[in-house]
Amino acid sequence: MIYYIVRRIVTMIPTLFVISFLIFFIIELPAGDYISNQVAALKSSGESASIAKLEFMRKEFALDRPFFERYLIWVGLWSGPHGFDGLLQGNWGWSFEFAKPVEEVIGPTLPLTVILNFATILFVYVVSFPIGIYSATRQYSWGDYGFTFLGYIGLATPNFLLGLIMLYLFNIWFGLSVGGLMAPEYIDQPWSVAKGLSVLAHLIVPTVVIGTSGTAGMIRRLRANLLDELHKQYVTTGRAKGLKEGRLLVKYPLRMALNPFIADIGNLIPSLVSGSVIVSVVLNLPTVGPVLLSALQSQDQYLAGFILLFVAVLTLMGMLVSDLLLAVLDPRIRLGGRAAS
Numbered sequence: 001m002i003y004y005i006v007r008r009i010v011t012m013i014p015t016l017f018v019i020s021f022l023i024f025f026i027i028e029l030p031a032g033d034y035i036s037n038q039v040a041a042l043k044s045s046g047e048s049a050s051i052a053k054l055e056f057m058r059k060e061f062a063l064d065r066p067f068f069e070r071y072l073i074w075v076g077l078w079s080g081p082h083g084f085d086g087l088l089q090g091n092w093g094w095s096f097e098f099a100k101p102v103e104e105v106i107g108p109t110l111p112l113t114v115i116l117n118f119a120t121i122l123f124v125y126v127v128s129f130p131i132g133i134y135s136a137t138r139q140y141s142w143g144d145y146g147f148t149f150l151g152y153i154g155l156a157t158p159n160f161l162l163g164l165i166m167l168y169l170f171n172i173w174f175g176l177s178v179g180g181l182m183a184p185e186y187i188d189q190p191w192s193v194a195k196g197l198s199v200l201a202h203l204i205v206p207t208v209v210i211g212t213s214g215t216a217g218m219i220r221r222l223r224a225n226l227l228d229e230l231h232k233q234y235v236t237t238g239r240a241k242g243l244k245e246g247r248l249l250v251k252y253p254l255r256m257a258l259n260p261f262i263a264d265i266g267n268l269i270p271s272l273v274s275g276s277v278i279v280s281v282v283l284n285l286p287t288v289g290p291v292l293l294s295a296l297q298s299q300d301q302y303l304a305g306f307i308l309l310f311v312a313v314l315t316l317m318g319m320l321v322s323d324l325l326l327a328v329l330d331p332r333i334r335l336g337g338r339a340a341s
Contacts (some may be wrong), residue, residue, distance in 0.1 A: 005324070008320050011318075015311065016313065016316070019312045020075060020312075021071060023312070024071045024305055027301045027304055027305055028301065033063055034298055034300050034301070035055075035057060035063055036058075037243065042054070057096070059081060059301075061080075061081075061094055061096075062080045062081055067218065076088030087309070092302070093303065094300075095295070095303040096301065096302075096303075097298045097300045097303065102302055103204070106303070106307065108324060110310070112199075113287040113288045114314075116181070116207065116210075117286070119203050120210050123207050123208065123210045123211040124218055125261075128215045128216075130220070132220075132222030132261075134147070135148070135219065136222070136223045147219065147241045151215075151219050152216070154212040154216035155246050159209050159278065160278050161206075162209050162281050163209040167283065170204070170205055176202065180284050180285065180286065181199055181202045181285055182198040182202055183198045183207070186198050190336055206276075206279065206283055208277045209279055218261065221260055222258075224262045225256075225257035225258075225260060225341070226253060229257045230253050232253070235248065255329055262325045262326050263326060265321055265325070266315055266320075270312075270314075277290065277293050288307050288310070288311075
């Protein structure tokens with residue numbers, strides 16, 4: 001197992017380089033960049049005093065270099081102008097739109113984004129796991145029909161509409177401030193117990209809103225997988241041997257049905273970030289989603305590139321965790337040619 005973990009971590013290094021190149025290539029596909037767009041806007045408005053400063057910034061941040069050289073400078077494998085270091089040296093780049101380093105732009109949002117994603121994933125699994133088991137073991141019951149109906153409502157309801165409704169209700173019932181991940185008085189304040197409790201209270205609405213559609217889909221998949229396993233011959237044999245239904249369910253069919261359930265951990269992270277952009281804008285959440293959208297619209301390539309690379313790192317880590325859990329859960333999965341013990 002240790003050898004497999006080390007091998008996977010080593011494999012992530014070239015994978016990240018390939019991902020970083022694809023990210024940089026896609027971001028560079030549109031014609032021009034942030035500086036050229038600003039220069040064109042200044043020329044059209046008749047202002048020329050700031051053009052010289054923008055052209056200086058183009059050279060300062062290597063935007064006048066060829067594509068591959070710009071990529072190597074961004075990654076940190078090539079020395080940039082005036083010691084402009086790259087990602088490997090701990091320099092996340094410069095945000096032209098915010099006129100400050102990337103770490104200062106998204107530094108406060110990264111912890112909140114990770115907390116929100118973790119809370120959402122936890123919500124999806126905690127809610128969908130027991131409901132999926134109940135629906136599969138009580139097929140065509142009133143409870144099964146009820147949860148199926150709620151699942152379809154969850155899939156059909158737009159997240160932003162559900163978010164607005166919940167914000168209104170929580171504001172009326174509990175006096176929770178509208179929008180954000182904390183009360184206004186805690187913004188820009190150091191972390192404390194009161195601020196942490198405020199964040200936990202404000203996490204309820206975005207967690208439920210973002211996780212609703214994922215929960216509904218997960219319930220349907222777990223129900224279908226578990227029903228398929230319950231109708232297999234080894235379950236009938238286990239019943240014939242006198243195994244109790246609870247022990248039989250947990251020991252065999254449930255473990256087999258959980259494979260896709262666990263494998264979705266890595267896929268949930270990018271879908272949560274990309275799928276929560278509109279929700280983050282509507283709910284005024286200080287996460288990386290709105291910042292990424294703004295960076296892509298303005299062609300702020302260093303800011304957008306780092307956020308996308310950060311999501312890729314989270315995805316690779318999530319996939320590693322899901323693979324390790326699958327190896328523990330299912331003895332049929334082999335690591336390095338040996339059966340997982």
